[in-house]
Amino acid sequence: TFLAKGSATLGKLKDLCNGGKEHPSVLLQLFTQAVLDITYFEENHLVDEDFPEESSLQKVKELICILSEPEDLVRECNINEEPISILGAELLECLYWRKGALLYMYCHTAKERSEWLQANIAIFKKCLNDGLHYLMKMLSFRCPLQLNEDVSLQHKDTARLLSEGIFSDTHLLAMMYSGEMCYWGLQHCGEGKQESPGTIDAISNSDLGCRSQSVSLDFRETGKNMLQKYVAVCEGPLEGQGWNTTTAKGMLCYFVKSHK
Incomplete structure (x- = not known):
């Protein structure tokens, strides 16, 4: 499952951090992949539950914040490069696609609740x-x-x-x-x-x-x-x-x- 995959990636990330030899870009890319996997599990859960009216907006907000963390982390690391140079176009596209698609799915459900x-x-x-x-x-x-x-x-x-x-x-x-x-x-x-x-x-x-x-x-x-x-x-x-x-x-x- 995506949760297990994300967890395994985090384990690998922890080992590399402890080793202290990897370039920050490798660590940030691994972190991004873990974020994508774990949030995908959460998103599927929201979709399966049909975005519960009482709680889903808050959950969507939280997921978008989490999906924004890799980019924030690049900036906080004081690496004098743009996120695209560190994470690459493909990972950044994934992050923005997932944020946009999540709001699309949320709105698709919300518009039916008159x-x-x-x-x-x-x-x-x-x-x-x-x-x-x-x-x-x-x-x-x-x-x-x-x-x-x-x-x-x-x-x-x-x-x-x-x-x-x-x-x-x-x-x-x-x-x-x-x-x-x-x-x-x-x-x-x-x-x-x-x-x-x-x-x-x-x-x-x-x-x-x-x-x-x-x-x-x-x-x-x-x-x-x-x-x-x-x-x-x-x-x-x-x-x-x-x-x-x-x-x-x-x-x-x-x-x-x-x-x-």
């Missing part, structure tokens, strides 16, 4: 906003590959994916999740930029904890951009690979129609 939603619309919006920031950050760690004319015909589809910044299925899923969250935001909260910074800060500090994002995104524009790219890729280089665009196209229509 009474809760009515009473907590600002918190719901903040969860959407934070989740979007995490997913967009996840998509930004690796620079899209620049296409050149020498790309052979058989590699053109792959090259196009890389030029769009899509390096894995998870990158594509992050685009779809982002589009969906924008759709929920527009449906339930209206346009993205309404609260004053003071309101946002108050919500951030009281409810969502250590890693809230204070800049409110434009749900319509962000969602439209993400879903247009998603549809273009699924119907272009990934055509016939099993990626469905029906839902994405429906949401794109909503973004356009609700603007008129």
Whole structure:
């Protein structure tokens, strides 16, 4: 299980720390892997329990704080390098994907609880906003590959994916999740930029904890951009690979129609 795997990684980390010979980057990467494994177990438990209304927001907040610890630790170690140089793009992508996907799953459940939603619309919006920031950050760690004319015909589809910044299925899923969250935001909260910074800060500090994002995104524009790219890729280089665009196209229509 992931819990056992995480525990084994922590054991290995302890041995290496006691040895005192490993480079800090190796130790920090091991710590990150342990965090990812242990929190994955916790997240699955939340999903299995269908995000209990009374306790799940606090648990989500705690998990996001834990998933932020590796990056915080890099900064606290006074290593004069950016987290990406120490942890690598792949681990950082995992951390941000997991934070974004966790908020996506939480919001997916919360939006169906009409009474809760009515009473907590600002918190719901903040969860959407934070989740979007995490997913967009996840998509930004690796620079899209620049296409050149020498790309052979058989590699053109792959090259196009890389030029769009899509390096894995998870990158594509992050685009779809982002589009969906924008759709929920527009449906339930209206346009993205309404609260004053003071309101946002108050919500951030009281409810969502250590890693809230204070800049409110434009749900319509962000969602439209993400879903247009998603549809273009699924119907272009990934055509016939099993990626469905029906839902994405429906949401794109909503973004356009609700603007008129």
